[in-house]
Amino acid sequence: MFTDLHVHSLHSSGADTPACLQRLARSMGTELCLCDGVVHEGIASGVEVHAESRRELLGDIRRYWRKFDFLIVHGGSMEINRCAARDSRVDVLVHPYAGRRDCGVDTVVAREAARSGVAIGIDLEDVVAARGAERARLLSQVGEILRLSRKYGFRIAVSTGARCRYALRGTKEVMALLQCIGFTEEEALAASQHVPRELLEKKRLARREVGRGVRLAQG
Amino acid sequence: MRKRYVAFLAESDVRLGRREVGSAIAASALALFGETGFSELSLRLLEFSEAEQRGFVVCSHNGVERVVAAMSAVSEIGGARVHLRPLGVSGTVRALRRKFLSGKAGFISREEKVSLEGKDFILRGTTGGLCYAEPVDEVLRERLRILKLRFVGALCKELRGEEDAADAKHGL
Known part of the structure; x- marks a missing residue:
C-alpha cells in the first residue's frame, strides 16, 4: 500500500478536510499521512518545515521533532539541503530541487543523507502539474537523484505533495508513474511503500526513547 | 493485437x-x-x-x-x-x-448554507457521503482559485446546516 507522507489539508494550505482526504485515500488503497503541523486524531501527523537559514532550520527541528509522527524539510537552497541531510531527526528532505537548475543533491548531501538515514523526497505533484520544458527539467532532476541514490545508497521517499483531493493518487497509479520516469519495480516499491513505512516506524520508536539507548517499553 | x-x-x-x-x-x-x-x-x-x-x-x-x-x-x-x-x-x-462501470456516480446538486469549523459555506452537491461546498470567506476562495478548484471537500457529517447551527445556539 502506497504511504503518502506529504499531503496538506484545510488546516494548512490544502482545500479539503482531513476526514474527506482520509476517506478518498482509503478508497484508492493509500495510507494517508498529513503534514499540516497539527496533530490529527487517527491519522499519522507530521510537519513541513520551511526555513530560510540553517539556524532557523535547527530551531524548528528542535521544536517539532518530538511532537509529530514525522518531520519533513522543504528543500531548495544548498545550505538547507546540506543541513537537513546531516540531521537524523529529519525524516524527509522534500523537493531539494525546488527553484534550482540542478537536482539539489550533490555528493555531500548524498553521503550525509545515506549516513544519517534522511530520505530524499520526490513530489509527484511537481511532475504531474508541470508541462513541456519544465516537466523535462524536473524529470532530469529526478533522474539525477535516482542515479545518486543508486551510487551512494540514500533512500528515496515518493509522495504526492497533494493540496487537494484531486492530487491524491492510488498505489497502482504511483507505481505506473514511477516506472515511467525511470524507477525499476523494486525501487518504485521501496520509494512509495517500504521507505515511508520505515520512517514512520523509526520515529515511533525514537519518540519512546527516554535517554541514550533507553526506550520506554509498551504497556 | x-x-x-x-x-x-x-x-x-x-x-x-x-x-x-x-x-x-x-x-x-x-x-x-x-x-x-x-x-x-x-x-x-x-x-x-x-x-x-x-x-x-x-x-x-x-x-x-x-x-x-x-x-x-x-x-x-x-x-x-x-x-x-x-x-x-x-x-x-x-x-x-x-x-x-455498473455503479452510479450519483452527484446530487444541492444549495444550502452550512458551516464548517466556524466558517460559512454554500453546499453545492453531495456524492457518496462527501460534500462539496463553496466558501464565503474571501481568503479561502483565493486559495481555491490558486489550486484551480471551486469547492472544499468534506464529509457530510462534518458540515452543519442552518437548522443544526440554530439548535446549537439554543443549547439543544
Whole structure:
C-alpha cells in the first residue's frame, strides 16, 4: 500500500478536510499521512518545515521533532539541503530541487543523507502539474537523484505533495508513474511503500526513547 | 493485437465532456512518451458517460501501465483541476462493464448554507457521503482559485446546516 507522507489539508494550505482526504485515500488503497503541523486524531501527523537559514532550520527541528509522527524539510537552497541531510531527526528532505537548475543533491548531501538515514523526497505533484520544458527539467532532476541514490545508497521517499483531493493518487497509479520516469519495480516499491513505512516506524520508536539507548517499553 | 480496456472515473468540480477528456488523455500520453511511444499504445477513448463521468479507453495489452501513468499525469482540463482515476482493467468490454462501470456516480446538486469549523459555506452537491461546498470567506476562495478548484471537500457529517447551527445556539 502506497504511504503518502506529504499531503496538506484545510488546516494548512490544502482545500479539503482531513476526514474527506482520509476517506478518498482509503478508497484508492493509500495510507494517508498529513503534514499540516497539527496533530490529527487517527491519522499519522507530521510537519513541513520551511526555513530560510540553517539556524532557523535547527530551531524548528528542535521544536517539532518530538511532537509529530514525522518531520519533513522543504528543500531548495544548498545550505538547507546540506543541513537537513546531516540531521537524523529529519525524516524527509522534500523537493531539494525546488527553484534550482540542478537536482539539489550533490555528493555531500548524498553521503550525509545515506549516513544519517534522511530520505530524499520526490513530489509527484511537481511532475504531474508541470508541462513541456519544465516537466523535462524536473524529470532530469529526478533522474539525477535516482542515479545518486543508486551510487551512494540514500533512500528515496515518493509522495504526492497533494493540496487537494484531486492530487491524491492510488498505489497502482504511483507505481505506473514511477516506472515511467525511470524507477525499476523494486525501487518504485521501496520509494512509495517500504521507505515511508520505515520512517514512520523509526520515529515511533525514537519518540519512546527516554535517554541514550533507553526506550520506554509498551504497556 | 490483443486489447485491454481500462475503465476510469473523472473527478472534478466541473462536468467534463467526452471530447475534452479524450484529448486530455491523448495529450498526456503524447507528452510523456512522444509520438513513437504513443503510437505503440494504440490508445483511444471508446466511451465516456457525461452523466456518470465514467468511461473507458482501449489500448494494446502491453501498454496498460503506460496508459495508467498517462491518465494519472492529467492534472487539469480547461483550467479546472481533475483526477482521472483508473478503476480497473479487463480484456473484454462486457467484463469491464460488469466489474467497474455498473455503479452510479450519483452527484446530487444541492444549495444550502452550512458551516464548517466556524466558517460559512454554500453546499453545492453531495456524492457518496462527501460534500462539496463553496466558501464565503474571501481568503479561502483565493486559495481555491490558486489550486484551480471551486469547492472544499468534506464529509457530510462534518458540515452543519442552518437548522443544526440554530439548535446549537439554543443549547439543544
